[in-house]
Amino acid sequence: MAGFVETNPTRDAYWRSIILFGRNSASYKFALGKALLEAASHEKNFVYLEELAEPYARNLVDHLRRTDRQGTSPSSRFLEVCRKFSRGEIDKDELLTRTARLGFVNVIDAFHNVNQAETPVRFFVDERGARGGISLTDELLSLKEDFQYGNLNHEVEARWRLVETAWSLDISPSLLVARYDPAVGGIYVEPSGARRVDVTSCKDALNGYQKGRCFYCSSDISVEAGHEDLCDVDHFFPHALANLLPKHRINLDGVWNLVLSCQGCNRGKQGKSARVPAIRFLKKLHRRNEYLIGSHHPLRETLLTQTGRTEAERRSFLQEMESFAIQNLVSRWEPSDELRPVI
Incomplete structure:
Protein backbone atom coordinates (compact mmCIF):
# COMPACT_ATOMS: atom_id res chain seq x y z
CA MET A 1 0.00 0.00 0.00
CA ALA A 2 1.40 3.39 -1.00
CA GLY A 3 2.28 5.76 1.83
CA PHE A 4 1.20 9.34 2.25
CA VAL A 5 3.10 12.07 0.42
CA GLU A 6 4.03 15.15 2.39
CA THR A 7 2.69 18.39 0.92
CA ASN A 8 4.62 21.60 1.49
CA PRO A 9 2.76 24.92 1.70
CA THR A 10 3.26 27.43 -1.08
CA ARG A 11 4.76 30.89 -0.54
CA ASP A 12 1.38 32.58 -0.62
CA ALA A 13 0.04 29.98 1.85
CA TYR A 14 2.74 30.96 4.36
CA TRP A 15 1.96 34.64 3.83
CA ARG A 16 -1.76 34.08 4.32
CA SER A 17 -1.16 32.08 7.50
CA ILE A 18 0.64 35.09 8.98
CA ILE A 19 -2.06 37.58 8.00
CA LEU A 20 -5.08 35.38 8.68
CA PHE A 21 -4.02 33.37 11.73
CA GLY A 22 -1.34 35.34 13.55
CA ARG A 23 -2.22 36.94 16.88
CA ASN A 24 -4.02 40.29 16.76
CA SER A 25 -3.52 42.49 19.81
CA ALA A 26 -2.86 45.53 17.60
CA SER A 27 -2.98 46.35 13.91
CA TYR A 28 0.79 46.74 13.42
CA LYS A 29 1.07 43.35 11.66
CA PHE A 30 -1.39 44.44 8.99
CA ALA A 31 0.42 47.75 8.46
CA LEU A 32 3.75 45.94 8.17
CA GLY A 33 2.25 43.40 5.77
CA LYS A 34 1.03 46.15 3.46
CA ALA A 35 4.37 47.95 3.72
CA LEU A 36 6.26 44.75 2.83
CA LEU A 37 4.09 44.14 -0.23
CA GLU A 38 4.73 47.71 -1.35
CA ALA A 39 8.48 47.31 -0.84
CA ALA A 40 8.44 44.06 -2.81
CA SER A 41 6.76 45.82 -5.73
CA HIS A 42 9.79 48.16 -5.89
CA GLU A 43 12.12 45.12 -6.03
CA LYS A 44 14.26 46.27 -3.12
CA ASN A 45 16.51 43.77 -1.37
CA PHE A 46 17.12 45.91 1.70
CA VAL A 47 14.90 48.55 3.31
CA TYR A 48 16.02 50.97 6.01
CA LEU A 49 13.54 51.56 8.82
CA GLU A 50 13.28 55.18 7.71
CA GLU A 51 12.09 53.99 4.28
CA LEU A 52 9.74 51.37 5.69
CA ALA A 53 8.29 53.98 8.04
CA GLU A 54 6.51 55.84 5.23
CA PRO A 55 4.10 53.13 3.97
CA TYR A 56 3.82 51.67 7.48
CA ALA A 57 2.76 54.96 9.08
CA ARG A 58 0.64 55.97 6.10
CA ASN A 59 -1.52 52.86 6.40
CA LEU A 60 -1.89 53.23 10.16
CA VAL A 61 -2.87 56.89 9.84
CA ASP A 62 -5.45 56.01 7.19
CA HIS A 63 -6.99 53.37 9.43
CA LEU A 64 -6.94 55.57 12.52
CA ARG A 65 -8.96 58.12 10.58
CA ARG A 66 -11.47 55.38 9.83
CA THR A 67 -11.45 53.67 13.25
CA ASP A 68 -9.56 55.20 16.16
CA ARG A 69 -9.36 51.91 18.06
CA GLN A 70 -6.43 49.98 16.59
CA GLY A 71 -5.68 47.46 19.31
CA THR A 72 -6.75 45.87 22.55
CA SER A 73 -4.57 48.15 24.67
CA PRO A 74 -6.19 51.45 25.73
CA SER A 75 -3.01 53.41 24.98
CA SER A 76 0.02 53.33 22.69
CA ARG A 77 2.84 55.87 22.41
CA PHE A 78 3.27 55.19 18.72
CA LEU A 79 -0.43 55.35 17.84
CA GLU A 80 -0.62 58.65 19.68
CA VAL A 81 2.15 59.94 17.40
CA CYS A 82 0.02 58.95 14.40
CA ARG A 83 -2.99 60.71 15.91
CA LYS A 84 -0.94 63.88 16.43
CA PHE A 85 -0.01 63.82 12.75
CA SER A 86 -3.68 63.46 11.80
CA ARG A 87 -4.52 66.45 13.99
CA GLY A 88 -1.77 68.52 12.37
CA GLU A 89 0.28 68.76 15.57
CA ILE A 90 3.42 67.28 13.97
CA ASP A 91 4.63 67.26 10.36
CA LYS A 92 5.39 64.26 8.16
CA ASP A 93 9.14 64.33 8.84
CA GLU A 94 8.48 64.12 12.58
CA LEU A 95 5.97 61.32 12.02
CA LEU A 96 8.48 59.24 10.06
CA THR A 97 11.31 59.89 12.52
CA ARG A 98 9.18 58.73 15.44
CA THR A 99 7.81 55.80 13.44
CA ALA A 100 11.34 54.53 12.77
CA ARG A 101 12.11 54.83 16.48
CA LEU A 102 8.85 53.58 18.04
CA GLY A 103 6.77 51.83 15.39
CA PHE A 104 8.70 48.61 14.86
CA VAL A 105 9.62 47.71 18.44
CA ASN A 106 7.61 44.47 18.61
CA VAL A 107 6.04 43.87 15.21
CA ILE A 108 9.23 42.87 13.39
CA ASP A 109 10.02 40.26 16.04
CA ALA A 110 6.46 38.91 16.09
CA PHE A 111 5.52 39.06 12.41
CA HIS A 112 6.39 35.45 11.54
CA ASN A 113 4.78 33.96 14.68
CA VAL A 114 1.75 31.79 13.91
CA ASN A 115 0.15 29.40 16.39
CA GLN A 116 2.96 29.92 18.91
CA ALA A 117 5.69 29.00 16.42
CA GLU A 118 7.82 30.68 13.78
CA THR A 119 6.89 30.01 10.17
CA PRO A 120 9.68 28.07 8.41
CA VAL A 121 9.52 30.51 5.50
CA ARG A 122 10.50 34.09 6.29
CA PHE A 123 9.69 37.13 4.20
CA PHE A 124 12.39 39.34 5.68
CA VAL A 125 15.48 39.10 7.87
CA ASP A 126 15.82 41.47 10.81
CA GLU A 127 19.03 43.48 10.45
CA ARG A 128 18.09 46.45 12.60
CA GLY A 129 21.10 45.99 14.84
CA ALA A 130 23.72 45.65 12.12
CA ARG A 131 22.32 47.77 9.29
CA GLY A 132 19.31 49.68 10.59
CA GLY A 133 16.68 47.89 8.54
CA ILE A 134 15.43 44.60 7.14
CA SER A 135 16.52 42.45 4.20
CA LEU A 136 13.69 41.25 1.98
CA THR A 137 13.99 37.55 1.21
CA ASP A 138 13.57 35.81 -2.12
CA GLU A 139 10.30 34.38 -0.78
CA LEU A 140 8.83 37.87 -0.51
CA LEU A 141 10.30 39.17 -3.76
CA SER A 142 9.11 36.05 -5.60
CA LEU A 143 5.54 36.57 -4.41
CA LYS A 144 5.07 39.32 -6.95
CA GLU A 145 5.66 36.78 -9.73
CA ASP A 146 2.73 34.66 -8.53
CA PHE A 147 -0.81 35.05 -9.83
CA GLN A 148 -2.02 35.47 -6.25
CA TYR A 149 0.16 38.54 -5.58
CA GLY A 150 -2.54 40.93 -6.77
CA ASN A 151 -4.97 39.50 -4.21
CA LEU A 152 -2.74 39.70 -1.15
CA ASN A 153 -3.04 43.41 -0.40
Whole structure:
Protein backbone atom coordinates (compact mmCIF):
# COMPACT_ATOMS: atom_id res chain seq x y z
CA MET A 1 0.00 0.00 0.00
CA ALA A 2 1.40 3.39 -1.00
CA GLY A 3 2.28 5.76 1.83
CA PHE A 4 1.20 9.34 2.25
CA VAL A 5 3.10 12.07 0.42
CA GLU A 6 4.03 15.15 2.39
CA THR A 7 2.69 18.39 0.92
CA ASN A 8 4.62 21.60 1.49
CA PRO A 9 2.76 24.92 1.70
CA THR A 10 3.26 27.43 -1.08
CA ARG A 11 4.76 30.89 -0.54
CA ASP A 12 1.38 32.58 -0.62
CA ALA A 13 0.04 29.98 1.85
CA TYR A 14 2.74 30.96 4.36
CA TRP A 15 1.96 34.64 3.83
CA ARG A 16 -1.76 34.08 4.32
CA SER A 17 -1.16 32.08 7.50
CA ILE A 18 0.64 35.09 8.98
CA ILE A 19 -2.06 37.58 8.00
CA LEU A 20 -5.08 35.38 8.68
CA PHE A 21 -4.02 33.37 11.73
CA GLY A 22 -1.34 35.34 13.55
CA ARG A 23 -2.22 36.94 16.88
CA ASN A 24 -4.02 40.29 16.76
CA SER A 25 -3.52 42.49 19.81
CA ALA A 26 -2.86 45.53 17.60
CA SER A 27 -2.98 46.35 13.91
CA TYR A 28 0.79 46.74 13.42
CA LYS A 29 1.07 43.35 11.66
CA PHE A 30 -1.39 44.44 8.99
CA ALA A 31 0.42 47.75 8.46
CA LEU A 32 3.75 45.94 8.17
CA GLY A 33 2.25 43.40 5.77
CA LYS A 34 1.03 46.15 3.46
CA ALA A 35 4.37 47.95 3.72
CA LEU A 36 6.26 44.75 2.83
CA LEU A 37 4.09 44.14 -0.23
CA GLU A 38 4.73 47.71 -1.35
CA ALA A 39 8.48 47.31 -0.84
CA ALA A 40 8.44 44.06 -2.81
CA SER A 41 6.76 45.82 -5.73
CA HIS A 42 9.79 48.16 -5.89
CA GLU A 43 12.12 45.12 -6.03
CA LYS A 44 14.26 46.27 -3.12
CA ASN A 45 16.51 43.77 -1.37
CA PHE A 46 17.12 45.91 1.70
CA VAL A 47 14.90 48.55 3.31
CA TYR A 48 16.02 50.97 6.01
CA LEU A 49 13.54 51.56 8.82
CA GLU A 50 13.28 55.18 7.71
CA GLU A 51 12.09 53.99 4.28
CA LEU A 52 9.74 51.37 5.69
CA ALA A 53 8.29 53.98 8.04
CA GLU A 54 6.51 55.84 5.23
CA PRO A 55 4.10 53.13 3.97
CA TYR A 56 3.82 51.67 7.48
CA ALA A 57 2.76 54.96 9.08
CA ARG A 58 0.64 55.97 6.10
CA ASN A 59 -1.52 52.86 6.40
CA LEU A 60 -1.89 53.23 10.16
CA VAL A 61 -2.87 56.89 9.84
CA ASP A 62 -5.45 56.01 7.19
CA HIS A 63 -6.99 53.37 9.43
CA LEU A 64 -6.94 55.57 12.52
CA ARG A 65 -8.96 58.12 10.58
CA ARG A 66 -11.47 55.38 9.83
CA THR A 67 -11.45 53.67 13.25
CA ASP A 68 -9.56 55.20 16.16
CA ARG A 69 -9.36 51.91 18.06
CA GLN A 70 -6.43 49.98 16.59
CA GLY A 71 -5.68 47.46 19.31
CA THR A 72 -6.75 45.87 22.55
CA SER A 73 -4.57 48.15 24.67
CA PRO A 74 -6.19 51.45 25.73
CA SER A 75 -3.01 53.41 24.98
CA SER A 76 0.02 53.33 22.69
CA ARG A 77 2.84 55.87 22.41
CA PHE A 78 3.27 55.19 18.72
CA LEU A 79 -0.43 55.35 17.84
CA GLU A 80 -0.62 58.65 19.68
CA VAL A 81 2.15 59.94 17.40
CA CYS A 82 0.02 58.95 14.40
CA ARG A 83 -2.99 60.71 15.91
CA LYS A 84 -0.94 63.88 16.43
CA PHE A 85 -0.01 63.82 12.75
CA SER A 86 -3.68 63.46 11.80
CA ARG A 87 -4.52 66.45 13.99
CA GLY A 88 -1.77 68.52 12.37
CA GLU A 89 0.28 68.76 15.57
CA ILE A 90 3.42 67.28 13.97
CA ASP A 91 4.63 67.26 10.36
CA LYS A 92 5.39 64.26 8.16
CA ASP A 93 9.14 64.33 8.84
CA GLU A 94 8.48 64.12 12.58
CA LEU A 95 5.97 61.32 12.02
CA LEU A 96 8.48 59.24 10.06
CA THR A 97 11.31 59.89 12.52
CA ARG A 98 9.18 58.73 15.44
CA THR A 99 7.81 55.80 13.44
CA ALA A 100 11.34 54.53 12.77
CA ARG A 101 12.11 54.83 16.48
CA LEU A 102 8.85 53.58 18.04
CA GLY A 103 6.77 51.83 15.39
CA PHE A 104 8.70 48.61 14.86
CA VAL A 105 9.62 47.71 18.44
CA ASN A 106 7.61 44.47 18.61
CA VAL A 107 6.04 43.87 15.21
CA ILE A 108 9.23 42.87 13.39
CA ASP A 109 10.02 40.26 16.04
CA ALA A 110 6.46 38.91 16.09
CA PHE A 111 5.52 39.06 12.41
CA HIS A 112 6.39 35.45 11.54
CA ASN A 113 4.78 33.96 14.68
CA VAL A 114 1.75 31.79 13.91
CA ASN A 115 0.15 29.40 16.39
CA GLN A 116 2.96 29.92 18.91
CA ALA A 117 5.69 29.00 16.42
CA GLU A 118 7.82 30.68 13.78
CA THR A 119 6.89 30.01 10.17
CA PRO A 120 9.68 28.07 8.41
CA VAL A 121 9.52 30.51 5.50
CA ARG A 122 10.50 34.09 6.29
CA PHE A 123 9.69 37.13 4.20
CA PHE A 124 12.39 39.34 5.68
CA VAL A 125 15.48 39.10 7.87
CA ASP A 126 15.82 41.47 10.81
CA GLU A 127 19.03 43.48 10.45
CA ARG A 128 18.09 46.45 12.60
CA GLY A 129 21.10 45.99 14.84
CA ALA A 130 23.72 45.65 12.12
CA ARG A 131 22.32 47.77 9.29
CA GLY A 132 19.31 49.68 10.59
CA GLY A 133 16.68 47.89 8.54
CA ILE A 134 15.43 44.60 7.14
CA SER A 135 16.52 42.45 4.20
CA LEU A 136 13.69 41.25 1.98
CA THR A 137 13.99 37.55 1.21
CA ASP A 138 13.57 35.81 -2.12
CA GLU A 139 10.30 34.38 -0.78
CA LEU A 140 8.83 37.87 -0.51
CA LEU A 141 10.30 39.17 -3.76
CA SER A 142 9.11 36.05 -5.60
CA LEU A 143 5.54 36.57 -4.41
CA LYS A 144 5.07 39.32 -6.95
CA GLU A 145 5.66 36.78 -9.73
CA ASP A 146 2.73 34.66 -8.53
CA PHE A 147 -0.81 35.05 -9.83
CA GLN A 148 -2.02 35.47 -6.25
CA TYR A 149 0.16 38.54 -5.58
CA GLY A 150 -2.54 40.93 -6.77
CA ASN A 151 -4.97 39.50 -4.21
CA LEU A 152 -2.74 39.70 -1.15
CA ASN A 153 -3.04 43.41 -0.40
CA HIS A 154 -6.84 43.19 -0.62
CA GLU A 155 -6.81 40.29 1.83
CA VAL A 156 -4.65 42.16 4.36
CA GLU A 157 -7.01 45.14 4.15
CA ALA A 158 -10.11 42.97 4.59
CA ARG A 159 -8.71 41.16 7.63
CA TRP A 160 -7.63 44.49 9.14
CA ARG A 161 -11.09 46.00 8.72
CA LEU A 162 -12.83 43.02 10.30
CA VAL A 163 -10.55 43.09 13.35
CA GLU A 164 -10.64 46.87 13.85
CA THR A 165 -14.42 46.89 13.56
CA ALA A 166 -14.65 44.41 16.43
CA TRP A 167 -12.25 46.51 18.52
CA SER A 168 -14.22 49.68 17.80
CA LEU A 169 -17.39 47.96 19.02
CA ASP A 170 -15.48 46.80 22.11
CA ILE A 171 -16.03 43.12 21.45
CA SER A 172 -13.68 40.24 20.74
CA PRO A 173 -13.06 39.78 17.00
CA SER A 174 -14.27 36.19 17.43
CA LEU A 175 -17.68 37.52 18.54
CA LEU A 176 -18.26 39.81 15.56
CA VAL A 177 -21.61 39.09 13.87
CA ALA A 178 -21.40 40.20 10.24
CA ARG A 179 -23.91 40.28 7.40
CA TYR A 180 -23.59 40.32 3.63
CA ASP A 181 -25.21 42.91 1.39
CA PRO A 182 -25.48 41.43 -2.12
CA ALA A 183 -26.39 44.82 -3.58
CA VAL A 184 -22.90 46.17 -2.94
CA GLY A 185 -20.96 42.93 -2.42
CA GLY A 186 -19.89 44.01 1.05
CA ILE A 187 -19.88 42.75 4.62
CA TYR A 188 -21.39 44.94 7.33
CA VAL A 189 -22.31 44.81 11.01
CA GLU A 190 -25.36 46.31 12.65
CA PRO A 191 -24.85 46.63 16.42
CA SER A 192 -27.97 46.59 18.55
CA GLY A 193 -29.48 50.05 18.64
CA ALA A 194 -26.81 51.51 16.35
CA ARG A 195 -26.52 52.31 12.68
CA ARG A 196 -25.06 49.90 10.16
CA VAL A 197 -21.26 49.81 9.85
CA ASP A 198 -19.87 48.81 6.45
CA VAL A 199 -16.76 46.70 7.03
CA THR A 200 -15.14 45.27 3.92
CA SER A 201 -15.58 43.57 0.58
CA CYS A 202 -16.91 40.04 0.88
CA LYS A 203 -14.53 38.90 -1.85
CA ASP A 204 -11.50 40.29 -0.06
CA ALA A 205 -12.57 38.72 3.24
CA LEU A 206 -13.11 35.21 1.87
CA ASN A 207 -10.44 34.95 -0.80
CA GLY A 208 -7.51 34.05 1.44
CA TYR A 209 -9.36 31.08 2.87
CA GLN A 210 -9.90 29.70 -0.63
CA LYS A 211 -6.24 30.37 -1.43
CA GLY A 212 -7.26 32.48 -4.41
CA ARG A 213 -8.99 29.57 -6.16
CA CYS A 214 -12.52 28.98 -7.42
CA PHE A 215 -14.49 27.01 -4.84
CA TYR A 216 -15.70 24.60 -7.52
CA CYS A 217 -13.09 24.10 -10.25
CA SER A 218 -10.00 25.34 -8.33
CA SER A 219 -8.91 27.68 -11.13
CA ASP A 220 -7.14 30.93 -10.19
CA ILE A 221 -9.43 33.83 -9.33
CA SER A 222 -8.75 37.50 -8.62
CA VAL A 223 -10.40 40.04 -6.33
CA GLU A 224 -8.97 43.01 -8.25
CA ALA A 225 -11.62 45.13 -9.97
CA GLY A 226 -11.27 44.99 -13.74
CA HIS A 227 -9.17 41.82 -13.76
CA GLU A 228 -10.19 39.32 -16.45
CA ASP A 229 -10.35 36.59 -13.79
CA LEU A 230 -12.39 38.67 -11.32
CA CYS A 231 -14.36 36.26 -9.15
CA ASP A 232 -18.07 36.20 -8.35
CA VAL A 233 -19.64 35.86 -4.91
CA ASP A 234 -21.79 32.76 -5.31
CA HIS A 235 -24.63 31.51 -3.14
CA PHE A 236 -23.83 27.83 -2.63
CA PHE A 237 -27.52 27.12 -2.13
CA PRO A 238 -29.03 29.24 -4.92
CA HIS A 239 -30.79 32.48 -4.13
CA ALA A 240 -33.79 31.13 -6.05
CA LEU A 241 -34.70 29.36 -2.78
CA ALA A 242 -35.04 32.65 -0.88
CA ASN A 243 -38.80 33.02 -1.29
CA LEU A 244 -39.38 29.44 -0.16
CA LEU A 245 -37.46 29.67 3.12
CA PRO A 246 -38.46 31.23 6.46
CA LYS A 247 -36.49 34.49 6.27
CA HIS A 248 -36.45 34.96 10.02
CA ARG A 249 -34.58 31.67 10.45
CA ILE A 250 -32.44 31.07 7.35
CA ASN A 251 -30.47 33.77 5.59
CA LEU A 252 -29.11 32.68 2.21
CA ASP A 253 -27.00 35.85 2.17
CA GLY A 254 -25.22 34.60 5.28
CA VAL A 255 -21.47 34.04 5.19
CA TRP A 256 -22.09 30.30 5.72
CA ASN A 257 -23.60 30.11 2.20
CA LEU A 258 -21.17 32.38 0.34
CA VAL A 259 -18.23 31.12 -1.70
CA LEU A 260 -16.06 32.67 -4.39
CA SER A 261 -16.25 31.16 -7.85
CA CYS A 262 -14.85 31.89 -11.26
CA GLN A 263 -17.24 33.52 -13.70
CA GLY A 264 -17.51 30.34 -15.75
CA CYS A 265 -18.68 28.20 -12.84
CA ASN A 266 -21.12 30.81 -11.61
CA ARG A 267 -22.70 32.13 -14.79
CA GLY A 268 -21.02 30.61 -17.83
CA LYS A 269 -22.79 28.45 -20.42
CA GLN A 270 -22.18 25.39 -18.27
CA GLY A 271 -22.29 27.31 -15.01
CA LYS A 272 -24.09 26.43 -11.81
CA SER A 273 -26.93 28.95 -12.12
CA ALA A 274 -29.85 27.85 -9.89
CA ARG A 275 -28.73 24.24 -9.53
CA VAL A 276 -27.55 22.38 -6.44
CA PRO A 277 -23.82 21.56 -6.33
CA ALA A 278 -22.68 17.93 -6.20
CA ILE A 279 -22.57 16.48 -2.69
CA ARG A 280 -18.77 16.60 -2.51
CA PHE A 281 -18.99 20.39 -2.57
CA LEU A 282 -21.36 20.35 0.39
CA LYS A 283 -18.67 18.47 2.31
CA LYS A 284 -16.17 21.10 1.19
CA LEU A 285 -18.47 23.91 2.35
CA HIS A 286 -18.79 22.26 5.75
CA ARG A 287 -14.99 21.93 6.01
CA ARG A 288 -14.55 25.58 5.03
CA ASN A 289 -17.02 26.78 7.66
CA GLU A 290 -15.50 24.55 10.35
CA TYR A 291 -12.06 25.84 9.41
CA LEU A 292 -13.14 29.44 9.92
CA ILE A 293 -14.81 28.60 13.23
CA GLY A 294 -11.85 26.59 14.51
CA SER A 295 -9.36 29.31 13.60
CA HIS A 296 -11.31 31.94 15.60
CA HIS A 297 -11.67 34.06 12.49
CA PRO A 298 -13.55 37.36 13.03
CA LEU A 299 -16.52 35.80 11.21
CA ARG A 300 -16.63 32.88 13.66
CA GLU A 301 -19.60 34.14 15.67
CA THR A 302 -21.48 34.92 12.48
CA LEU A 303 -21.13 31.30 11.36
CA LEU A 304 -22.14 29.93 14.76
CA THR A 305 -25.22 32.15 14.86
CA GLN A 306 -26.27 31.23 11.34
CA THR A 307 -25.67 27.47 11.38
CA GLY A 308 -25.45 26.14 14.96
CA ARG A 309 -23.31 26.19 18.08
CA THR A 310 -21.98 22.63 17.74
CA GLU A 311 -20.45 20.72 14.84
CA ALA A 312 -23.34 18.26 14.91
CA GLU A 313 -25.89 21.08 14.69
CA ARG A 314 -24.03 22.68 11.80
CA ARG A 315 -23.78 19.41 9.90
CA SER A 316 -27.49 18.79 10.44
CA PHE A 317 -28.31 22.31 9.28
CA LEU A 318 -26.43 21.84 6.01
CA GLN A 319 -28.00 18.42 5.46
CA GLU A 320 -31.48 19.89 5.90
CA MET A 321 -30.62 22.68 3.48
CA GLU A 322 -29.31 20.13 0.97
CA SER A 323 -32.51 18.08 1.17
CA PHE A 324 -34.71 21.16 0.88
CA ALA A 325 -32.73 22.51 -2.06
CA ILE A 326 -32.72 19.34 -4.15
CA GLN A 327 -36.42 18.69 -3.50
CA ASN A 328 -37.24 22.14 -4.86
CA LEU A 329 -34.61 22.73 -7.54
CA VAL A 330 -34.20 19.03 -8.55
CA SER A 331 -31.10 19.57 -10.73
CA ARG A 332 -27.55 18.92 -9.60
CA TRP A 333 -24.43 20.54 -11.02
CA GLU A 334 -20.68 20.07 -11.12
CA PRO A 335 -17.99 21.84 -13.15
CA SER A 336 -17.13 20.44 -16.56
CA ASP A 337 -13.42 20.92 -15.87
CA GLU A 338 -11.85 20.70 -12.44
CA LEU A 339 -8.26 21.20 -11.39
CA ARG A 340 -6.71 19.38 -8.47
CA PRO A 341 -7.93 21.19 -5.34
CA VAL A 342 -5.39 23.27 -3.43
CA ILE A 343 -5.24 21.92 0.13
